[in-house]
Amino acid sequence: MKLHRINxxxxxxxxxxxxSVPRWLDILYWxxxxxxxxxxxxxxxxxxxxxxxxxVTIVGMFLGGITLWMLFQRAQQDIAISYLQDIWSRSIVxxxxxxxxxxxxxIASILVGIIKVVxxxxxxxxxxxxxxxxxxxxxxxxxxxxxxxxLVFAWALGLFITGVVFRFGTDAQxxxxxxxxxxxxxVAVFYPLSILPSWIHPIALAFPLTHIFxxxxxxxxxxxxxxxxxxxxAGLDVVYLLFGAWFFGKMFxxxxxxxxxxxxx
Amino acid sequence: xxxxxxxxxxxxxxxxxxxxxxxxxIGKGEILGFLGPNGAGKTTTxxxxxxxxxPDGGDVHIFGLDAFKNRExxxxxxxxxxxxxxxxxxLTVWENLKVFAMLYGVQxxxxxxxxxxxxxxxxxxxxxxxxxxxxxxxxxxxxKALLNEPELLLLDEPTSSLDPDIAxxxxxxxxxxxxxxxxxxxxxxxxxxxxEEMCSRVIFLSHGxxxxxxxxxxxxxxxxNHKLRVLFDDDPKELPAFLKKHSIKGKISDRTLHVxxxxxxxxxxxGALFKAGYKIHDITxxxxxxxxxxxxxxxxxxxxx
Numbered sequence: 001m002k003l004h005r006i007n008x009x010x011x012x013x014x015x016x017x018x019x020s021v022p023r024w025l026d027i028l029y030w031x032x033x034x035x036x037x038x039x040x041x042x043x044x045x046x047x048x049x050x051x052x053x054x055x056v057t058i059v060g061m062f063l064g065g066i067t068l069w070m071l072f073q074r075a076q077q078d079i080a081i082s083y084l085q086d087i088w089s090r091s092i093v094x095x096x097x098x099x100x101x102x103x104x105x106x107i108a109s110i111l112v113g114i115i116k117v118v119x120x121x122x123x124x125x126x127x128x129x130x131x132x133x134x135x136x137x138x139x140x141x142x143x144x145x146x147x148x149x150x151l152v153f154a155w156a157l158g159l160f161i162t163g164v165v166f167r168f169g170t171d172a173q174x175x176x177x178x179x180x181x182x183x184x185x186x187v188a189v190f191y192p193l194s195i196l197p198s199w200i201h202p203i204a205l206a207f208p209l210t211h212i213f214x215x216x217x218x219x220x221x222x223x224x225x226x227x228x229x230x231x232x233x234a235g236l237d238v239v240y241l242l243f244g245a246w247f248f249g250k251m252f253x254x255x256x257x258x259x260x261x262x263x264x265x
Numbered sequence: 266x267x268x269x270x271x272x273x274x275x276x277x278x279x280x281x282x283x284x285x286x287x288x289x290x291i292g293k294g295e296i297l298g299f300l301g302p303n304g305a306g307k308t309t310t311x312x313x314x315x316x317x318x319x320p321d322g323g324d325v326h327i328f329g330l331d332a333f334k335n336r337e338x339x340x341x342x343x344x345x346x347x348x349x350x351x352x353x354x355x356l357t358v359w360e361n362l363k364v365f366a367m368l369y370g371v372q373x374x375x376x377x378x379x380x381x382x383x384x385x386x387x388x389x390x391x392x393x394x395x396x397x398x399x400x401x402x403x404x405x406x407x408x409k410a411l412l413n414e415p416e417l418l419l420l421d422e423p424t425s426s427l428d429p430d431i432a433x434x435x436x437x438x439x440x441x442x443x444x445x446x447x448x449x450x451x452x453x454x455x456x457x458x459x460x461e462e463m464c465s466r467v468i469f470l471s472h473g474x475x476x477x478x479x480x481x482x483x484x485x486x487x488x489x490n491h492k493l494r495v496l497f498d499d500d501p502k503e504l505p506a507f508l509k510k511h512s513i514k515g516k517i518s519d520r521t522l523h524v525x526x527x528x529x530x531x532x533x534x535x536g537a538l539f540k541a542g543y544k545i546h547d548i549t550x551x552x553x554x555x556x557x558x559x560x561x562x563x564x565x566x567x568x569x570x
Contacts, residue, residue, distance in 0.1 A: 002337075004368075004370045008364050008365075012353065016353065016356065019355060089352075091352055091353045094350055094351070094365070094409070096315075096317050097340065097345045098340060099369070100368055253319070256316075257318075259278060261312075261318070262308075
């Protein structure tokens, strides 16, 4: 692994990113709009009580859920979109005829993704504070492991989706944008797991996201970090990350065997 | 020492045998022409050398290293350009070249500036790649391919889409680079005259097999037929009967006789025409060229047939 190649891909992403309106919308516009809409709806349902008794728990849980969810979605899309933008411009062959390795490309994409996640987090946190007087950092230091675990699962899912895109081409690109929405109803983002029908519980608990969002609500409600939830999320993250990396490697190898890399479009 | 050694390379897609165990080498400083009709296996071979396709069998040694076990080392010392591969469209030419320079570990911008100047492409540096004409894109792709000062260059139709004067300039630059740095090149083109000009040896592929492997000169000798054109002063009215009598197969149009014949037969044909009293205004004899070899292989599959 060579640092100069990782830096090259970071530079490539930054050049691309700085002049791409859709990517700026992903980082700023959609998180802000989502936060505004959900925040105002929640406040309305609570009778316009922005800062009154109980607002920290209900509005806070919603806003915390939205913020973490947007970070997850951002990070999940980043890896797949990094590849897709080179597939769309038919330049991916130029990258892979250089000594660049998949690991270098993915690490560079993750590093750029972290910068984007930080920007999104800061914008959403400021907006939550000014509009709803909700401080996401109420979660304190527990925010760090929650976000870290969230990102690891996002990258694992991103690798899996990129593998599918490699194998089936841009016909499968809808997954990069839509896969997270398949999970959203069952991983207890905005409501506790107990609301869901009991037969869904085992499915929901098989995803680290459920443990992360349940854990976030526990911190907001009790001020205590649920260590069990963190361990479960971490363990599941390892499993998903290994599977995502294996699947990506398998699909990439498959594409090379079938001679499809230069034909991806 | 050979820069590239390909041994018994095989590739099958489902039931289609794209490569049936081809073997060839490229020596240090050699420019090898790689020709064949569409579907012959040229692109598959190049993509295997670039390791974006995995072969079913055979081995490839580049710079004496097993290419598949030393991917990064090997690709660091070679490069590739193709008329069918694009740059990052939304990035400027300069940004594209900067990214590729960094990928190959080329420090600073001196090399990029030098190449842009050499290829008279300085005015393109702030243009977005997506806005380049195909000729401009081809030029920038060649600059990209030279960023890392490769020892082996794979050139897939490097002058396609170029205006004739720019194509000529490109060939001159490539020849100069070859002369001064002794770079080995694998060169594909549909322009046979270009292949004859650039390449010291040519491989013809057909249906996944190497059907000819020699210098351009020797390959053209495999085609015995020359094209003879005889322009008469007057309309040669009795010529059809003359051709029939002497068993010469030819076509007549606009006072001109067109005959395709072996080199040894041509003096006999001309002698017979003079003897019969035809007034000849002009004679043209065209030797076979690579185009003829290509056409023969495309039609028949091999120069041996």
